[in-house]
Amino acid sequence: MSTVAYSPPKAEPIPVAGDYGPETRVDYINCAWGVRSWLLTVDHKRIALLYLFAITAMFFLGGAFAVLIRIELLTPKSDLFEPDTYNRMFTMHGIVMTFFFLIPGVPSVLGNFLLPIMLGAKDLAFPKLNLASWYIYILGCLLTLAGIIWGGIDTGWTFYTPYSTRSAHTSVMPVAVGVLVLGFSSILTALNFIVTTHTMRAPGLTWFKLPLFVWSSYATSLVVMLGTPVITTTLVLVAVERFAGVGIFDPKAGGDPVLFQHLFWFYSHPAVYIMILPAMGVISELVTAFSRKTIFGYQFVAFASMAIAVFGFLVWGHHMFVSGQSPYASTIFSLISYVVAIPSAVKVFNWTATLYKGSISWATPMLYAIGFIGLFTIGGLTGLVLASPPVDVHVTDTYFVVAHFHYVMVGGTIMAYMGGLHYWWPKMTGRMYPEGWAKAAALLVFFGFNLTFFPQFLVGYAGMNRRYASYVDEFQVLNVLSTAGASILGFGFLLPFGYFGWSLRYAKAAGPNPWGATGLEWTTESPPPPHNFEVTPTVTLPPYEYATHN
Amino acid sequence: MDEHEHPHVATVGSYVVIFLILVALTVLTVFTALSPLGHWHAPVALGIAVVKATLVFLFFMHLLHSPKLTWLVAGGTFVWLGIMFALTLADYWSRGIVGRYQ
Incomplete structure (x- = not known):
């Protein structure tokens, strides 16, 4: 096949409607029509859109549970739900958001769409396996939804024993099997990403010319491959104990409930990095594109992703300081938890240094990126507070912990996901989004988020427990503020749903490179042709060569 | 070959x-x-x-x-299994030490 040398693209003026009519040429959207062509597609870009629809649906389902939780907590008494119903609400919020949105979100939508294009490849290494992983994801969703409708689940998203093996009289197993099935979807996607990155890079695209989004997706895939089988096995062990009565976690039968926590967190702490590492990759792309600068310390950022992937597996015990775990083990886990903060801090410092003397533009993706850096830093630093056993014992199971992980998950992962979605929306659809509405939504999300979760640090440190439908009267003011923030946050998330839909028909057409950004994805048409490139690109320059470009 | x-x-x-x-x-x-x-x-x-x-x-x-890369991947999974066992056992095996000094 013939090749074409890659050089940084020039910034283009924003085109007017009709300049780049997507309908005038064949692209991945208009190359085939009908439901069948979508449900049987093996094109990674179409599969990314299938994931986008499914994951958005799960996001709004999880969000609906969050709304109900916040309405209940407007008043100190449990007057909207019975306590048992409230238990189901926060459990289903956690399970849906964690397993069905946060974990697959960035890799399945943005990763699926972008990874092959960023590598200069026609598709992922195993296109049929990619489609299979989407169907497996849907199967996991359906099983979980069946469990939710068929009585719900009240164990908390952690499935702790003995709740999940003995006490719970709800639909534990359909939901657990749904999560188990979902794990296979993640594993197949991760396998696809690893093999594609190793074997399908364009000529000249060496490891240290890879975009940092690819590095972080690669590191994430390693974590998925190594960690997910453990949660799968653990859920099978729960089923074995629940149905066959084999003593694994039940002390009366010779088991140990703390063993469940070890096995669960061996996966679920690295799962935090499965959620945040791809988001960090998105931020690296956004910060460079909108400050028109090469990333500061490319290799440090790349290796920081790998370091997070490795050290993330050594710190799970910091979730178990009050479980009865030995204080000696807790000390080891505490020390290693401080170490894992270093590569995360390297990334934050390098993004900040990249901004220094950059030519910064405040487009919507950049607003989300800047929001990410601030909010993730707060989430990360409060994580260090919780890694210290004496403090953690004091605030365990309080709203301080809830605020901390929402600053990482929502302030981090979802901000990056939204930023990435806006940044690559013109590439995915061939249409710009309305910038004014998008900026308003980004600001609403930022202020709504802080109003929701910052009061939770205060109320948690004052002693308000999580997972209760009622609380003492003195905590009401902060809870009302939190609920008010949640309503703003919810509105901020609904706005993009409206204007993205509007943009598909009415917005300005996007050229190949509306941001004037570097990277192979900006050298092809928007939306890309079915096989991504007309000719295989050859890469000659390092990534983020904005100096040459400028 | x-x-x-x-x-x-x-x-x-x-x-x-x-x-x-x-x-x-x-x-x-x-x-x-x-x-x-x-x-x-x-x-x-x-x-x-x-x-x-x-x-x-x-x-x-x-x-x-x-090929050796496949051996490396297989070996890596055992290293990770070792991490899981080692740090979990670090909890179980050090629980007795606590009582000894109280």
Whole structure:
């Protein structure tokens, strides 16, 4: 096949409607029509859109549970739900958001769409396996939804024993099997990403010319491959104990409930990095594109992703300081938890240094990126507070912990996901989004988020427990503020749903490179042709060569 | 030899032999479970399981004739398994120390 040398693209003026009519040429959207062509597609870009629809649906389902939780907590008494119903609400919020949105979100939508294009490849290494992983994801969703409708689940998203093996009289197993099935979807996607990155890079695209989004997706895939089988096995062990009565976690039968926590967190702490590492990759792309600068310390950022992937597996015990775990083990886990903060801090410092003397533009993706850096830093630093056993014992199971992980998950992962979605929306659809509405939504999300979760640090440190439908009267003011923030946050998330839909028909057409950004994805048409490139690109320059470009 | 160009092809006979060995080891596991081995029950059962798993890795999963990268990947999974066991046992084995000094 013939090749074409890659050089940084020039910034283009924003085109007017009709300049780049997507309908005038064949692209991945208009190359085939009908439901069948979508449900049987093996094109990674179409599969990314299938994931986008499914994951958005799960996001709004999880969000609906969050709304109900916040309405209940407007008043100190449990007057909207019975306590048992409230238990189901926060459990289903956690399970849906964690397993069905946060974990697959960035890799399945943005990763699926972008990874092959960023590598200069026609598709992922195993296109049929990619489609299979989407169907497996849907199967996991359906099983979980069946469990939710068929009585719900009240164990908390952690499935702790003995709740999940003995006490719970709800639909534990359909939901657990749904999560188990979902794990296979993640594993197949991760396998696809690893093999594609190793074997399908364009000529000249060496490891240290890879975009940092690819590095972080690669590191994430390693974590998925190594960690997910453990949660799968653990859920099978729960089923074995629940149905066959084999003593694994039940002390009366010779088991140990703390063993469940070890096995669960061996996966679920690295799962935090499965959620945040791809988001960090998105931020690296956004910060460079909108400050028109090469990333500061490319290799440090790349290796920081790998370091997070490795050290993330050594710190799970910091979730178990009050479980009865030995204080000696807790000390080891505490020390290693401080170490894992270093590569995360390297990334934050390098993004900040990249901004220094950059030519910064405040487009919507950049607003989300800047929001990410601030909010993730707060989430990360409060994580260090919780890694210290004496403090953690004091605030365990309080709203301080809830605020901390929402600053990482929502302030981090979802901000990056939204930023990435806006940044690559013109590439995915061939249409710009309305910038004014998008900026308003980004600001609403930022202020709504802080109003929701910052009061939770205060109320948690004052002693308000999580997972209760009622609380003492003195905590009401902060809870009302939190609920008010949640309503703003919810509105901020609904706005993009409206204007993205509007943009598909009415917005300005996007050229190949509306941001004037570097990277192979900006050298092809928007939306890309079915096989991504007309000719295989050859890469000659390092990534983020904005100096040459400028 | 480049494994990608000339992959090793195992015969059906070799698979049958490995299968029969695995069946025999399963029978041996049942036999030892019913034998009066005292504290040796778990070590013996785990030992047999390790031998069976090794046979599966080497022959059914083709590790024996795979390139070094595949060995590296397989080895990496065992390192991670080791991490899980080591840090979990760091909890269990140090619980007694706490009581000793109280």
